[in-house]
Amino acid sequence: GAGVSQSPSNKVTEKGKDVELRCDPISGHTALYWYRQSLGQGLEFLIYFQGNSAPDKSGLPSDRFSAERTGGSVSTLTIQRTQQEDSAVYLCASSPSVDGNTIYFGEGSWLTVV
């Protein structure tokens, strides 16, 4: 597609369940980023991929959070044993170059943990 595509757009899950959020970046973009936006914390960086490797995963809040990227394209963010504080919008972004000067965001996945 023309833009960064994320799915699901909305997800309601029960506390303790695992969730997977998917990101399909713009074709050809080598860099991919996950951010989280929540009421209390604003926009936070989670993890950065260059190709399939993640040189910076410093923003992942706990070991319940993991992400992978395959084929230099699609990425999946997995949250295990979800907690209510995980409720947020999870935004994926991609950029065509390593310096990331122009970053394109998807519409986000709105996660609600009940």
Place this chain on the structure above:
Amino acid sequence: SQQGEEDPQALSIQEGENATMNCSYKTSINNLQWYRQNSGRGLVHLILIRSNEREKHSGRLRVTLDTSKKSSSLLITASRAADTASYFCATGGNAGGTSYGKLTFGQGTILTVHP
């Protein structure tokens, strides 16, 4: 923690007026970017200004950067109701360091333009 701090937190104006939002940051930067977000969903990139630039224009947008004061401003001229959104500044990288698009966002300004 958020590096950028924006003010005002909320701005309410009438259509046709100009809107000015300010952003301050703490560390050295390679560039500063402004984004717009409608209804809490995807962010749209508006403009990027590099650390060696002082002013940049794009349509009705004017961005200034003062690295000595570690501050930036976004001016939207002749505002329209459709400009109603949240606006965020974001800083990327450190001068002399490697910038890979890891952005640090401000808390944002909620702009409401009344028709």
